[in-house]
Amino acid sequence: MSRCTLRAVFGWSAAVWSAALCVLVLWMSTGAATVQGQHIVDRYQQARQLRLLDQLYPQSRYQEAEPMALRMLALAVDSLHQTASAPPPTAADSNAFPMERMRALRRFEKEWLEETFADTKWSFLGPQPRRTFFDTTRTIDLRARLEAHFDAPTYAVADDLQPNRDDFDQFAYWFVVNDSIPVVVSDANGPRDRGLIVATERRWRDVLPEVREAVLAPLRETPDRAPYVDYFYDAVDARWYRVGYDGTDFFIEPVARRQLTRGRRPPTPTP
Missing domain, CATH: 1.20.5 (Single alpha-helices involved in coiled-coils or other helix-helix interfaces)
Known part of the structure:
Protein backbone atom coordinates (compact mmCIF):
# COMPACT_ATOMS: atom_id res chain seq x y z
CA MET A 1 0.00 0.00 0.00
CA TYR A 57 -40.55 21.23 65.25
CA PRO A 58 -36.93 21.32 66.51
CA GLN A 59 -36.29 19.35 69.71
CA SER A 60 -39.96 18.95 70.54
CA ARG A 61 -42.43 16.18 71.14
CA TYR A 62 -43.54 16.51 67.54
CA GLN A 63 -40.44 14.57 66.51
CA GLU A 64 -42.29 11.51 67.81
CA ALA A 65 -44.59 11.59 64.79
CA GLU A 66 -44.34 8.46 62.68
CA PRO A 67 -42.46 8.40 59.34
CA MET A 68 -45.82 8.82 57.58
CA ALA A 69 -45.63 12.47 58.62
CA LEU A 70 -42.40 12.86 56.66
CA ARG A 71 -43.90 11.33 53.54
CA MET A 72 -47.01 13.48 53.79
CA LEU A 73 -44.86 16.60 54.17
CA ALA A 74 -42.83 15.93 51.03
CA LEU A 75 -43.31 19.45 49.61
CA ALA A 76 -44.03 18.06 46.17
CA VAL A 77 -45.62 21.37 45.18
CA ASP A 78 -42.16 22.66 44.20
CA SER A 79 -42.24 24.10 40.70
CA LEU A 80 -39.43 21.73 39.70
CA HIS A 81 -42.05 19.01 39.24
CA GLN A 82 -45.45 19.09 37.60
CA THR A 83 -48.34 17.55 39.48
CA ALA A 84 -51.93 16.89 38.56
CA SER A 85 -54.81 18.86 40.02
CA ALA A 86 -56.82 17.00 42.61
CA PRO A 87 -60.46 16.15 41.87
CA PRO A 88 -63.07 17.66 44.19
CA PRO A 89 -63.71 15.63 47.33
CA THR A 90 -66.52 13.09 47.10
CA ALA A 91 -69.10 12.08 49.65
CA ALA A 92 -67.12 8.91 50.31
CA ASP A 93 -64.04 10.99 51.06
CA SER A 94 -65.84 13.20 53.56
CA ASN A 95 -67.28 10.15 55.34
CA ALA A 96 -63.75 8.89 56.06
CA PHE A 97 -63.62 11.40 58.92
CA PRO A 98 -67.11 11.80 60.38
CA MET A 99 -67.36 15.23 62.00
CA GLU A 100 -70.41 15.88 64.15
CA ARG A 101 -69.24 18.86 66.21
CA MET A 102 -66.31 21.25 66.11
CA ARG A 103 -65.28 24.04 68.46
CA ALA A 104 -62.54 26.59 67.93
CA LEU A 105 -60.60 27.25 71.13
CA ARG A 106 -59.91 30.76 72.37
CA ARG A 107 -56.69 32.27 73.60
CA PHE A 108 -57.68 31.96 77.29
CA GLU A 109 -58.14 28.20 76.84
CA LYS A 110 -54.50 27.65 75.94
CA GLU A 111 -53.48 26.31 79.36
CA TRP A 112 -56.39 23.86 79.40
CA LEU A 113 -55.65 22.50 75.95
CA GLU A 114 -51.93 22.11 76.66
CA GLU A 115 -52.73 20.06 79.75
CA THR A 116 -55.48 18.05 78.07
CA PHE A 117 -53.46 17.10 75.00
CA ALA A 118 -49.95 17.11 76.48
CA ASP A 119 -49.37 13.43 75.66
CA THR A 120 -50.85 13.50 72.18
CA LYS A 121 -48.73 11.92 69.45
CA TRP A 122 -49.20 13.98 66.32
CA SER A 123 -49.26 13.44 62.59
CA PHE A 124 -49.02 16.34 60.17
CA LEU A 125 -50.28 17.20 56.73
CA GLY A 126 -48.50 19.83 54.66
CA PRO A 127 -48.66 20.66 50.93
CA GLN A 128 -49.75 17.66 48.90
CA PRO A 129 -48.57 16.25 45.52
CA ARG A 130 -52.14 16.48 44.20
CA ARG A 131 -52.75 20.17 44.67
CA THR A 132 -55.97 21.44 46.17
CA PHE A 133 -57.36 24.81 47.15
CA PHE A 134 -55.67 24.44 50.54
CA ASP A 135 -52.24 23.86 48.93
CA THR A 136 -52.26 26.68 46.38
CA THR A 137 -53.99 29.55 48.19
CA ARG A 138 -51.68 32.11 49.80
CA THR A 139 -51.34 31.69 53.56
CA ILE A 140 -51.99 35.38 54.12
CA ASP A 141 -55.37 34.92 52.39
CA LEU A 142 -56.23 31.72 54.27
CA ARG A 143 -55.50 33.53 57.53
CA ALA A 144 -58.11 36.19 56.64
CA ARG A 145 -60.64 33.44 55.91
CA LEU A 146 -59.87 31.74 59.22
CA GLU A 147 -60.43 35.08 60.97
CA ALA A 148 -63.81 35.47 59.27
CA HIS A 149 -65.06 32.00 60.19
CA PHE A 150 -63.37 31.33 63.54
CA ASP A 151 -62.37 34.75 64.91
CA ALA A 152 -58.86 35.34 66.34
CA PRO A 153 -56.38 32.44 66.50
CA THR A 154 -55.73 30.45 69.66
CA TYR A 155 -52.05 31.36 69.41
CA ALA A 156 -50.20 34.23 67.71
CA VAL A 157 -46.49 34.98 67.80
CA ALA A 158 -47.29 38.24 69.63
CA ASP A 159 -48.27 36.14 72.66
CA ASP A 160 -44.66 35.34 73.49
CA LEU A 161 -42.56 36.99 70.72
CA GLN A 162 -40.63 33.78 70.15
CA PRO A 163 -40.23 33.47 66.37
CA ASN A 164 -39.47 30.05 64.90
CA ARG A 165 -40.34 28.42 68.21
CA ASP A 166 -40.75 24.68 68.42
CA ASP A 167 -44.31 24.55 67.17
CA PHE A 168 -45.58 27.64 65.27
CA ASP A 169 -44.13 30.54 63.26
CA GLN A 170 -47.02 33.01 62.98
CA PHE A 171 -50.36 31.66 64.23
CA ALA A 172 -52.24 28.52 65.20
CA TYR A 173 -55.91 27.63 65.52
CA TRP A 174 -56.82 24.80 67.87
CA PHE A 175 -60.06 22.90 67.35
CA VAL A 176 -61.71 20.13 69.32
CA VAL A 177 -63.71 17.87 67.03
CA ASN A 178 -66.43 15.52 68.30
CA ASP A 179 -65.58 16.59 71.87
CA SER A 180 -62.27 14.69 71.99
CA ILE A 181 -60.18 14.96 68.80
CA PRO A 182 -57.61 17.80 68.73
CA VAL A 183 -56.86 19.45 65.39
CA VAL A 184 -54.26 22.21 64.98
CA VAL A 185 -54.13 24.48 61.93
CA SER A 186 -51.05 26.69 61.55
CA ASP A 187 -49.13 28.61 58.93
CA ALA A 188 -46.77 26.56 56.78
CA ASN A 189 -43.86 29.00 56.68
CA GLY A 190 -45.08 32.52 57.28
CA PRO A 191 -47.28 34.90 55.27
CA ARG A 192 -45.33 34.69 52.01
CA ASP A 193 -45.95 30.97 51.62
CA ARG A 194 -49.00 29.04 50.45
CA GLY A 195 -51.16 26.54 52.28
CA LEU A 196 -51.45 25.51 55.91
CA ILE A 197 -50.16 22.76 58.19
CA VAL A 198 -52.90 20.56 59.68
CA ALA A 199 -52.14 18.23 62.57
CA THR A 200 -54.20 15.75 64.56
CA GLU A 201 -53.57 12.75 66.74
CA ARG A 202 -51.77 9.88 65.11
CA ARG A 203 -54.68 7.46 64.92
CA TRP A 204 -56.23 9.68 62.24
CA ARG A 205 -53.10 10.00 60.12
CA ASP A 206 -54.39 7.81 57.27
CA VAL A 207 -57.31 10.18 56.67
CA LEU A 208 -55.51 13.48 57.26
CA PRO A 209 -56.60 14.94 53.89
CA GLU A 210 -60.21 14.24 54.90
CA VAL A 211 -59.59 15.79 58.32
CA ARG A 212 -58.33 18.94 56.63
CA GLU A 213 -61.29 19.03 54.26
CA ALA A 214 -63.81 18.58 57.07
CA VAL A 215 -62.31 21.23 59.35
CA LEU A 216 -61.44 23.83 56.72
CA ALA A 217 -64.42 23.36 54.39
CA PRO A 218 -65.89 26.80 55.26
CA LEU A 219 -62.76 28.50 53.90
CA ARG A 220 -63.35 26.96 50.50
CA GLU A 221 -67.12 27.22 50.40
CA THR A 222 -67.37 30.96 51.03
CA PRO A 223 -64.81 33.66 50.16
CA ASP A 224 -65.46 35.62 53.37
CA ARG A 225 -62.41 37.40 54.78
CA ALA A 226 -62.07 39.47 57.95
CA PRO A 227 -59.46 42.12 58.78
CA TYR A 228 -56.59 40.98 60.98
CA VAL A 229 -52.99 41.80 61.90
CA ASP A 230 -50.24 39.43 62.99
CA TYR A 231 -46.57 39.87 63.75
CA PHE A 232 -44.07 37.74 61.90
CA TYR A 233 -40.30 37.44 62.19
CA ASP A 234 -38.42 36.76 58.96
CA ALA A 235 -35.21 34.93 59.83
CA VAL A 236 -33.73 35.63 56.39
CA ASP A 237 -34.18 39.39 56.70
CA ALA A 238 -33.71 39.31 60.49
CA ARG A 239 -36.66 41.70 60.71
CA TRP A 240 -40.10 41.84 62.27
CA TYR A 241 -43.16 42.53 60.13
CA ARG A 242 -46.80 43.46 60.55
CA VAL A 243 -48.81 41.29 58.20
CA GLY A 244 -52.51 41.16 57.59
CA TYR A 245 -55.62 42.24 55.74
CA ASP A 246 -57.27 45.64 56.17
CA GLY A 247 -60.58 44.73 54.57
CA THR A 248 -59.41 45.69 51.10
CA ASP A 249 -55.74 44.83 50.68
CA PHE A 250 -53.22 42.40 52.10
CA PHE A 251 -50.04 43.92 53.48
CA ILE A 252 -46.60 42.97 54.79
CA GLU A 253 -44.71 45.90 56.28
CA PRO A 254 -41.63 46.11 58.52
CA VAL A 255 -42.02 47.08 62.15
CA ALA A 256 -39.37 47.98 64.74
CA ARG A 257 -38.83 45.43 67.50
CA ARG A 258 -39.11 48.15 70.14
CA GLN A 259 -42.74 48.70 69.08
CA LEU A 260 -43.69 45.13 70.02
CA THR A 261 -44.88 44.23 73.51
CA ARG A 262 -44.94 40.61 74.59
CA GLY A 263 -48.47 39.38 75.14
CA ARG A 264 -50.07 42.29 73.30
CA ARG A 265 -51.46 41.39 69.91
CA PRO A 266 -51.57 44.16 67.29
CA PRO A 267 -54.93 45.93 66.98
CA THR A 268 -57.21 44.81 64.18
CA PRO A 269 -57.64 47.48 61.49
CA THR A 270 -61.08 48.96 60.95
CA PRO A 271 -62.22 48.42 57.34
Missing part, protein backbone atom coordinates in the same frame (compact mmCIF):
# COMPACT_ATOMS: atom_id res chain seq x y z
CA SER A 2 1.43 3.38 -1.02
CA ARG A 3 2.23 6.14 1.43
CA CYS A 4 -0.54 8.28 -0.09
CA THR A 5 -3.06 5.50 0.39
CA LEU A 6 -2.00 5.01 4.05
CA ARG A 7 -2.30 8.77 4.64
CA ALA A 8 -5.82 8.76 3.16
CA VAL A 9 -6.94 5.76 5.23
CA PHE A 10 -5.50 7.03 8.50
CA GLY A 11 -6.72 10.55 7.77
CA TRP A 12 -10.27 9.22 7.24
CA SER A 13 -10.03 7.03 10.34
CA ALA A 14 -8.90 9.96 12.45
CA ALA A 15 -11.88 11.99 11.30
CA VAL A 16 -14.25 9.12 12.06
CA TRP A 17 -12.73 8.53 15.46
CA SER A 18 -12.83 12.21 16.21
CA ALA A 19 -16.54 12.39 15.33
CA ALA A 20 -17.27 9.21 17.27
CA LEU A 21 -15.45 10.61 20.29
CA CYS A 22 -17.47 13.81 20.12
CA VAL A 23 -20.73 11.83 19.96
CA LEU A 24 -19.64 9.69 22.92
CA VAL A 25 -18.65 12.71 25.00
CA LEU A 26 -21.92 14.47 24.13
CA TRP A 27 -23.96 11.38 25.04
CA MET A 28 -22.13 10.90 28.31
CA SER A 29 -22.39 14.57 29.27
CA THR A 30 -26.11 14.65 28.42
CA GLY A 31 -26.77 11.53 30.46
CA ALA A 32 -24.67 12.80 33.33
CA ALA A 33 -26.46 16.15 33.23
CA THR A 34 -29.82 14.38 33.36
CA VAL A 35 -28.76 12.23 36.31
CA GLN A 36 -27.13 15.19 38.03
CA GLY A 37 -30.19 17.35 37.37
CA GLN A 38 -32.49 14.77 38.93
CA HIS A 39 -30.07 14.42 41.82
CA ILE A 40 -30.18 18.17 42.37
CA VAL A 41 -33.98 18.13 42.32
CA ASP A 42 -34.07 15.31 44.88
CA ARG A 43 -31.49 17.00 47.09
CA TYR A 44 -33.35 20.32 46.82
CA GLN A 45 -36.65 18.80 47.91
CA GLN A 46 -34.99 16.84 50.70
CA ALA A 47 -33.25 19.97 51.97
CA ARG A 48 -36.49 21.97 51.92
CA GLN A 49 -38.33 19.20 53.73
CA LEU A 50 -35.71 18.90 56.45
CA ARG A 51 -35.43 22.67 56.81
CA LEU A 52 -39.19 23.02 57.25
CA LEU A 53 -39.37 20.19 59.77
CA ASP A 54 -36.42 21.58 61.72
CA GLN A 55 -37.93 25.03 61.64
CA LEU A 56 -41.38 23.93 62.77
Whole structure:
Protein backbone atom coordinates (compact mmCIF):
# COMPACT_ATOMS: atom_id res chain seq x y z
CA MET A 1 0.00 0.00 0.00
CA SER A 2 1.43 3.38 -1.02
CA ARG A 3 2.23 6.14 1.43
CA CYS A 4 -0.54 8.28 -0.09
CA THR A 5 -3.06 5.50 0.39
CA LEU A 6 -2.00 5.01 4.05
CA ARG A 7 -2.30 8.77 4.64
CA ALA A 8 -5.82 8.76 3.16
CA VAL A 9 -6.94 5.76 5.23
CA PHE A 10 -5.50 7.03 8.50
CA GLY A 11 -6.72 10.55 7.77
CA TRP A 12 -10.27 9.22 7.24
CA SER A 13 -10.03 7.03 10.34
CA ALA A 14 -8.90 9.96 12.45
CA ALA A 15 -11.88 11.99 11.30
CA VAL A 16 -14.25 9.12 12.06
CA TRP A 17 -12.73 8.53 15.46
CA SER A 18 -12.83 12.21 16.21
CA ALA A 19 -16.54 12.39 15.33
CA ALA A 20 -17.27 9.21 17.27
CA LEU A 21 -15.45 10.61 20.29
CA CYS A 22 -17.47 13.81 20.12
CA VAL A 23 -20.73 11.83 19.96
CA LEU A 24 -19.64 9.69 22.92
CA VAL A 25 -18.65 12.71 25.00
CA LEU A 26 -21.92 14.47 24.13
CA TRP A 27 -23.96 11.38 25.04
CA MET A 28 -22.13 10.90 28.31
CA SER A 29 -22.39 14.57 29.27
CA THR A 30 -26.11 14.65 28.42
CA GLY A 31 -26.77 11.53 30.46
CA ALA A 32 -24.67 12.80 33.33
CA ALA A 33 -26.46 16.15 33.23
CA THR A 34 -29.82 14.38 33.36
CA VAL A 35 -28.76 12.23 36.31
CA GLN A 36 -27.13 15.19 38.03
CA GLY A 37 -30.19 17.35 37.37
CA GLN A 38 -32.49 14.77 38.93
CA HIS A 39 -30.07 14.42 41.82
CA ILE A 40 -30.18 18.17 42.37
CA VAL A 41 -33.98 18.13 42.32
CA ASP A 42 -34.07 15.31 44.88
CA ARG A 43 -31.49 17.00 47.09
CA TYR A 44 -33.35 20.32 46.82
CA GLN A 45 -36.65 18.80 47.91
CA GLN A 46 -34.99 16.84 50.70
CA ALA A 47 -33.25 19.97 51.97
CA ARG A 48 -36.49 21.97 51.92
CA GLN A 49 -38.33 19.20 53.73
CA LEU A 50 -35.71 18.90 56.45
CA ARG A 51 -35.43 22.67 56.81
CA LEU A 52 -39.19 23.02 57.25
CA LEU A 53 -39.37 20.19 59.77
CA ASP A 54 -36.42 21.58 61.72
CA GLN A 55 -37.93 25.03 61.64
CA LEU A 56 -41.38 23.93 62.77
CA TYR A 57 -40.55 21.23 65.25
CA PRO A 58 -36.93 21.32 66.51
CA GLN A 59 -36.29 19.35 69.71
CA SER A 60 -39.96 18.95 70.54
CA ARG A 61 -42.43 16.18 71.14
CA TYR A 62 -43.54 16.51 67.54
CA GLN A 63 -40.44 14.57 66.51
CA GLU A 64 -42.29 11.51 67.81
CA ALA A 65 -44.59 11.59 64.79
CA GLU A 66 -44.34 8.46 62.68
CA PRO A 67 -42.46 8.40 59.34
CA MET A 68 -45.82 8.82 57.58
CA ALA A 69 -45.63 12.47 58.62
CA LEU A 70 -42.40 12.86 56.66
CA ARG A 71 -43.90 11.33 53.54
CA MET A 72 -47.01 13.48 53.79
CA LEU A 73 -44.86 16.60 54.17
CA ALA A 74 -42.83 15.93 51.03
CA LEU A 75 -43.31 19.45 49.61
CA ALA A 76 -44.03 18.06 46.17
CA VAL A 77 -45.62 21.37 45.18
CA ASP A 78 -42.16 22.66 44.20
CA SER A 79 -42.24 24.10 40.70
CA LEU A 80 -39.43 21.73 39.70
CA HIS A 81 -42.05 19.01 39.24
CA GLN A 82 -45.45 19.09 37.60
CA THR A 83 -48.34 17.55 39.48
CA ALA A 84 -51.93 16.89 38.56
CA SER A 85 -54.81 18.86 40.02
CA ALA A 86 -56.82 17.00 42.61
CA PRO A 87 -60.46 16.15 41.87
CA PRO A 88 -63.07 17.66 44.19
CA PRO A 89 -63.71 15.63 47.33
CA THR A 90 -66.52 13.09 47.10
CA ALA A 91 -69.10 12.08 49.65
CA ALA A 92 -67.12 8.91 50.31
CA ASP A 93 -64.04 10.99 51.06
CA SER A 94 -65.84 13.20 53.56
CA ASN A 95 -67.28 10.15 55.34
CA ALA A 96 -63.75 8.89 56.06
CA PHE A 97 -63.62 11.40 58.92
CA PRO A 98 -67.11 11.80 60.38
CA MET A 99 -67.36 15.23 62.00
CA GLU A 100 -70.41 15.88 64.15
CA ARG A 101 -69.24 18.86 66.21
CA MET A 102 -66.31 21.25 66.11
CA ARG A 103 -65.28 24.04 68.46
CA ALA A 104 -62.54 26.59 67.93
CA LEU A 105 -60.60 27.25 71.13
CA ARG A 106 -59.91 30.76 72.37
CA ARG A 107 -56.69 32.27 73.60
CA PHE A 108 -57.68 31.96 77.29
CA GLU A 109 -58.14 28.20 76.84
CA LYS A 110 -54.50 27.65 75.94
CA GLU A 111 -53.48 26.31 79.36
CA TRP A 112 -56.39 23.86 79.40
CA LEU A 113 -55.65 22.50 75.95
CA GLU A 114 -51.93 22.11 76.66
CA GLU A 115 -52.73 20.06 79.75
CA THR A 116 -55.48 18.05 78.07
CA PHE A 117 -53.46 17.10 75.00
CA ALA A 118 -49.95 17.11 76.48
CA ASP A 119 -49.37 13.43 75.66
CA THR A 120 -50.85 13.50 72.18
CA LYS A 121 -48.73 11.92 69.45
CA TRP A 122 -49.20 13.98 66.32
CA SER A 123 -49.26 13.44 62.59
CA PHE A 124 -49.02 16.34 60.17
CA LEU A 125 -50.28 17.20 56.73
CA GLY A 126 -48.50 19.83 54.66
CA PRO A 127 -48.66 20.66 50.93
CA GLN A 128 -49.75 17.66 48.90
CA PRO A 129 -48.57 16.25 45.52
CA ARG A 130 -52.14 16.48 44.20
CA ARG A 131 -52.75 20.17 44.67
CA THR A 132 -55.97 21.44 46.17
CA PHE A 133 -57.36 24.81 47.15
CA PHE A 134 -55.67 24.44 50.54
CA ASP A 135 -52.24 23.86 48.93
CA THR A 136 -52.26 26.68 46.38
CA THR A 137 -53.99 29.55 48.19
CA ARG A 138 -51.68 32.11 49.80
CA THR A 139 -51.34 31.69 53.56
CA ILE A 140 -51.99 35.38 54.12
CA ASP A 141 -55.37 34.92 52.39
CA LEU A 142 -56.23 31.72 54.27
CA ARG A 143 -55.50 33.53 57.53
CA ALA A 144 -58.11 36.19 56.64
CA ARG A 145 -60.64 33.44 55.91
CA LEU A 146 -59.87 31.74 59.22
CA GLU A 147 -60.43 35.08 60.97
CA ALA A 148 -63.81 35.47 59.27
CA HIS A 149 -65.06 32.00 60.19
CA PHE A 150 -63.37 31.33 63.54
CA ASP A 151 -62.37 34.75 64.91
CA ALA A 152 -58.86 35.34 66.34
CA PRO A 153 -56.38 32.44 66.50
CA THR A 154 -55.73 30.45 69.66
CA TYR A 155 -52.05 31.36 69.41
CA ALA A 156 -50.20 34.23 67.71
CA VAL A 157 -46.49 34.98 67.80
CA ALA A 158 -47.29 38.24 69.63
CA ASP A 159 -48.27 36.14 72.66
CA ASP A 160 -44.66 35.34 73.49
CA LEU A 161 -42.56 36.99 70.72
CA GLN A 162 -40.63 33.78 70.15
CA PRO A 163 -40.23 33.47 66.37
CA ASN A 164 -39.47 30.05 64.90
CA ARG A 165 -40.34 28.42 68.21
CA ASP A 166 -40.75 24.68 68.42
CA ASP A 167 -44.31 24.55 67.17
CA PHE A 168 -45.58 27.64 65.27
CA ASP A 169 -44.13 30.54 63.26
CA GLN A 170 -47.02 33.01 62.98
CA PHE A 171 -50.36 31.66 64.23
CA ALA A 172 -52.24 28.52 65.20
CA TYR A 173 -55.91 27.63 65.52
CA TRP A 174 -56.82 24.80 67.87
CA PHE A 175 -60.06 22.90 67.35
CA VAL A 176 -61.71 20.13 69.32
CA VAL A 177 -63.71 17.87 67.03
CA ASN A 178 -66.43 15.52 68.30
CA ASP A 179 -65.58 16.59 71.87
CA SER A 180 -62.27 14.69 71.99
CA ILE A 181 -60.18 14.96 68.80
CA PRO A 182 -57.61 17.80 68.73
CA VAL A 183 -56.86 19.45 65.39
CA VAL A 184 -54.26 22.21 64.98
CA VAL A 185 -54.13 24.48 61.93
CA SER A 186 -51.05 26.69 61.55
CA ASP A 187 -49.13 28.61 58.93
CA ALA A 188 -46.77 26.56 56.78
CA ASN A 189 -43.86 29.00 56.68
CA GLY A 190 -45.08 32.52 57.28
CA PRO A 191 -47.28 34.90 55.27
CA ARG A 192 -45.33 34.69 52.01
CA ASP A 193 -45.95 30.97 51.62
CA ARG A 194 -49.00 29.04 50.45
CA GLY A 195 -51.16 26.54 52.28
CA LEU A 196 -51.45 25.51 55.91
CA ILE A 197 -50.16 22.76 58.19
CA VAL A 198 -52.90 20.56 59.68
CA ALA A 199 -52.14 18.23 62.57
CA THR A 200 -54.20 15.75 64.56
CA GLU A 201 -53.57 12.75 66.74
CA ARG A 202 -51.77 9.88 65.11
CA ARG A 203 -54.68 7.46 64.92
CA TRP A 204 -56.23 9.68 62.24
CA ARG A 205 -53.10 10.00 60.12
CA ASP A 206 -54.39 7.81 57.27
CA VAL A 207 -57.31 10.18 56.67
CA LEU A 208 -55.51 13.48 57.26
CA PRO A 209 -56.60 14.94 53.89
CA GLU A 210 -60.21 14.24 54.90
CA VAL A 211 -59.59 15.79 58.32
CA ARG A 212 -58.33 18.94 56.63
CA GLU A 213 -61.29 19.03 54.26
CA ALA A 214 -63.81 18.58 57.07
CA VAL A 215 -62.31 21.23 59.35
CA LEU A 216 -61.44 23.83 56.72
CA ALA A 217 -64.42 23.36 54.39
CA PRO A 218 -65.89 26.80 55.26
CA LEU A 219 -62.76 28.50 53.90
CA ARG A 220 -63.35 26.96 50.50
CA GLU A 221 -67.12 27.22 50.40
CA THR A 222 -67.37 30.96 51.03
CA PRO A 223 -64.81 33.66 50.16
CA ASP A 224 -65.46 35.62 53.37
CA ARG A 225 -62.41 37.40 54.78
CA ALA A 226 -62.07 39.47 57.95
CA PRO A 227 -59.46 42.12 58.78
CA TYR A 228 -56.59 40.98 60.98
CA VAL A 229 -52.99 41.80 61.90
CA ASP A 230 -50.24 39.43 62.99
CA TYR A 231 -46.57 39.87 63.75
CA PHE A 232 -44.07 37.74 61.90
CA TYR A 233 -40.30 37.44 62.19
CA ASP A 234 -38.42 36.76 58.96
CA ALA A 235 -35.21 34.93 59.83
CA VAL A 236 -33.73 35.63 56.39
CA ASP A 237 -34.18 39.39 56.70
CA ALA A 238 -33.71 39.31 60.49
CA ARG A 239 -36.66 41.70 60.71
CA TRP A 240 -40.10 41.84 62.27
CA TYR A 241 -43.16 42.53 60.13
CA ARG A 242 -46.80 43.46 60.55
CA VAL A 243 -48.81 41.29 58.20
CA GLY A 244 -52.51 41.16 57.59
CA TYR A 245 -55.62 42.24 55.74
CA ASP A 246 -57.27 45.64 56.17
CA GLY A 247 -60.58 44.73 54.57
CA THR A 248 -59.41 45.69 51.10
CA ASP A 249 -55.74 44.83 50.68
CA PHE A 250 -53.22 42.40 52.10
CA PHE A 251 -50.04 43.92 53.48
CA ILE A 252 -46.60 42.97 54.79
CA GLU A 253 -44.71 45.90 56.28
CA PRO A 254 -41.63 46.11 58.52
CA VAL A 255 -42.02 47.08 62.15
CA ALA A 256 -39.37 47.98 64.74
CA ARG A 257 -38.83 45.43 67.50
CA ARG A 258 -39.11 48.15 70.14
CA GLN A 259 -42.74 48.70 69.08
CA LEU A 260 -43.69 45.13 70.02
CA THR A 261 -44.88 44.23 73.51
CA ARG A 262 -44.94 40.61 74.59
CA GLY A 263 -48.47 39.38 75.14
CA ARG A 264 -50.07 42.29 73.30
CA ARG A 265 -51.46 41.39 69.91
CA PRO A 266 -51.57 44.16 67.29
CA PRO A 267 -54.93 45.93 66.98
CA THR A 268 -57.21 44.81 64.18
CA PRO A 269 -57.64 47.48 61.49
CA THR A 270 -61.08 48.96 60.95
CA PRO A 271 -62.22 48.42 57.34
